[in-house]
Amino acid sequence: MYARPRRLRRTQIIRNLVAETKLDQDMFIYPHFVVPGKGVKDPIDAMPGISRFSLDELIKDVEVGLQLGVNKILLFGVGNEKTEDASSAYAEKSIVVETLIELKNKFGDDLFVATDVCVCAYTTHGHCGLLKDGSVDNDSSLQVIAQMALAHAEAGADMVAPSDMMDGRVGAIRQTLDKNNLTETGIMSYSVKYASSYYGPFREAADSSPGQGDRKSYQMDFRNSKEALREAELDEEEGADILMVKPALAYLDIIAEIKQISNLPLACYNVSGEYSMVKAAAEAGFVAEQELVMENMHAFSRAGADIIISYHTRDILEKGWM
Numbered sequence: 001m002y003a004r005p006r007r008l009r010r011t012q013i014i015r016n017l018v019a020e021t022k023l024d025q026d027m028f029i030y031p032h033f034v035v036p037g038k039g040v041k042d043p044i045d046a047m048p049g050i051s052r053f054s055l056d057e058l059i060k061d062v063e064v065g066l067q068l069g070v071n072k073i074l075l076f077g078v079g080n081e082k083t084e085d086a087s088s089a090y091a092e093k094s095i096v097v098e099t100l101i102e103l104k105n106k107f108g109d110d111l112f113v114a115t116d117v118c119v120c121a122y123t124t125h126g127h128c129g130l131l132k133d134g135s136v137d138n139d140s141s142l143q144v145i146a147q148m149a150l151a152h153a154e155a156g157a158d159m160v161a162p163s164d165m166m167d168g169r170v171g172a173i174r175q176t177l178d179k180n181n182l183t184e185t186g187i188m189s190y191s192v193k194y195a196s197s198y199y200g201p202f203r204e205a206a207d208s209s210p211g212q213g214d215r216k217s218y219q220m221d222f223r224n225s226k227e228a229l230r231e232a233e234l235d236e237e238e239g240a241d242i243l244m245v246k247p248a249l250a251y252l253d254i255i256a257e258i259k260q261i262s263n264l265p266l267a268c269y270n271v272s273g274e275y276s277m278v279k280a281a282a283e284a285g286f287v288a289e290q291e292l293v294m295e296n297m298h299a300f301s302r303a304g305a306d307i308i309i310s311y312h313t314r315d316i317l318e319k320g321w322m
């Protein structure tokens with residue numbers, strides 16, 4: 001026997017030498033929830049370690065995070081004013097706009113801020129678009145989504161991240177931004193977003209559950225993968241700067257396929273339910289948290305993700321798990 005693969009597994013140094021996948025702190029983006037008020041630090045029950053912050057508390061938390069190397073965040077606003085037409089989503093003084101202005105004043109380009117662009121936290125019905133005759137209307141929703149993206153871009157967002165899955169949203173946003181001379185603001189598109197039960201804990205955090213029905217008429221069917229390629233291609237054509245697959249763990253095949261067909265940077269979103277499952281199993285003593293988390297992160301990278309959006313980011317960097 002001449003060929004012995006085990007030779008390359010003998011010591012930790014050799015294993016590190018030949019490791020095909022290596023993670024880097026630059027890959028990680030940490031999600032943050034901002035709520036109205038002052039002095040609010042409201043833990044999310046289903047997501048141990050994650051809280052919703054009011055602006056003043058968020059600033060403090062971001063400051064601590066920055067010292068640990070958490071220099072990229074994805075910001076979610078939780079609106080307290082919900083209307084049928086989602087008008088508070090693109091208001092000049094929306095919670096996200098206020099937060100962006102403050103963050104950019106304080107941290108400038110030391111902090112990268114992408115903002116989630118979607119109306120579900122601002123509509124009475126909780127859908128990601130506007131309703132017309134009881135169903136989510138694509139083209140009128142585009143207007144609102146583009147206005148929301150514009151408000152964020154004007155307030156200093158480095159990138160906007162549309163998560164609504166309406167057709168043509170990337171093009172509509174790009175056009176609106178360009179028309180307003182915001183040609184430098186990027187679009188990180190939730191290109192391939194599946195209708196998933198893994199979003200459960202997030203909907204509690206963002207108070208964004210649909211009151212009636214589900215999101216299956218706009219988010220993707222988990223039985224499909226060719227359709228994912230089509231979504232990614234369309235976003236690229238429409239001017240997306242970064243593509244994203246969401247969720248991540250059950251969709252590694254999709255990450256790998258999209259990596260093959262696009263030269264754009266590819267992100268994956270390790271979503272709330274994926275985080276909660278790991279946390280719950282770890283708290284029950286069923287799994288070793290650090291090892292499990294790092295196994296998952298390497299799996300994303302091995303599949304082809306260049307960027308990982310994860311609630312575990314803080315633990316990974318703070319506790320030196322990398």
Ligand code: PBG
Nearest residue numbers: 118120163198199202271272273
């Ligand atoms: C809003 C949005 C959702 C997530 C990100 N943006 C929820 C949904 O579409 O229902 C999920 C994030 C997570 O679960 O961590 N459109």
Ligand code: ZN
Nearest residue numbers: 118119120128
């Ligand atoms: Zn939404």
